[in-house]
Amino acid sequence: MWDRLKDQARNLQQSRGGQGAGGPSPAGPGAGGLGAAGQGHGARSGSGGGTKAQLVGLLKSQLASAKAELKSGAYRDASMAMCALVAAADGHVDPSERQRMESMIVDNDVLRNFPPEQLRQRFNRHVDRLTADFQAGRAEALQEIAKAAKKPAEARAVVQTGIVIAGADGHIDQSEQQAVREACAALGLSPAEFGM
Numbered sequence: 001m002w003d004r005l006k007d008q009a010r011n012l013q014q015s016r017g018g019q020g021a022g023g024p025s026p027a028g029p030g031a032g033g034l035g036a037a038g039q040g041h042g043a044r045s046g047s048g049g050g051t052k053a054q055l056v057g058l059l060k061s062q063l064a065s066a067k068a069e070l071k072s073g074a075y076r077d078a079s080m081a082m083c084a085l086v087a088a089a090d091g092h093v094d095p096s097e098r099q100r101m102e103s104m105i106v107d108n109d110v111l112r113n114f115p116p117e118q119l120r121q122r123f124n125r126h127v128d129r130l131t132a133d134f135q136a137g138r139a140e141a142l143q144e145i146a147k148a149a150k151k152p153a154e155a156r157a158v159v160q161t162g163i164v165i166a167g168a169d170g171h172i173d174q175s176e177q178q179a180v181r182e183a184c185a186a187l188g189l190s191p192a193e194f195g196m
Contacts, residue, residue, distance in 0.1 A: 054194050055165035059160040063110045070157050071113045077122060078148035078155075079111065081141040082162035082183055084126030089175035090167075091134060094125050106166050110161070138182075146186040155187040159194055 063070070086135035087093050087101045106116040109137055126144070148154045162183060166176040181191040 001088060005121055007045070024025050028099055052172050052195070054168055056164055056172075059194075060164050063157060063164065066153065066157060067113065068107050069108045069153060072151075072154060074148050075154045075157060076111075076114050076118065078145045078158045079124035079161045080105070080119060080127050082179075083165050084130055085138065085141045085145070085183065086124055086162050086166045086176050086177045087123075087127055088130035088137070089179040090173070091175075093131055098124070098127060101165065108161070108164070110157075116135035125165065142182060142186045145183050147189045155189060156193075159183055159189060161188065163194060163196075 025054055083101060083105055085196065087097060088102045091190045093101075102120055102123060105111055105119050126137065126141050128137075129140055145158060159180060162180055165174065166180065172180075177196050180194065180196050184191045184196070
């Protein structure tokens with residue numbers, strides 16, 4: 001599966017020059033809507049398609065192409081729990097980090113399916129619980145994430161959303177990768193499918 005993702009990332013990268021060369025996103029490479037996430041894209045240097053920045057770019061495109069199907073409350077709620085889990089992965093969230101994450105969430109093209117205030121409210125509720133009592137907040141966030149398991153496409157989109165948000169600063173640290181792996185376990189998905 002990872003090899004297939006790398007091949008898709010390589011094909012996507014090659015098709016960026018001539019938009020729409022059979023790539024997974026009809027909306028083009030910037031369709032993910034996360035301005036900061038684009039930082040990792042400039043770092044490509046023919047490294048064979050396996051970098052985290054390329055993975056994030058591929059996942060953004062896949063999410064954008066599935067945008068029309070990602071309108072359920074389960075996806076919205078699980079995605080906000082996922083984003084909060086990623087934000088608090090290292091055990092704390094400072095106010096500037098919270099604000100940056102909120103901006104990335106409301107600017108995300110796929111999450112624009114939902115009113116920004118709904119997203120902020122759900123994200124902040126989970127972050128507040130995670131910062132007050134990390135273990136209890138983590139259990140609650142994972143329980144919310146698990147609700148998306150009923151629809152495999154939505155479950156995958158929740159994980160993809162978490163990776164895109166985690167990789168928005170150009171890298172995904174170990175604690176964020178662990179949060180993604182825990183979400184995968186809650187959803188019954190293999191982390192290897194997402195390069196984790």
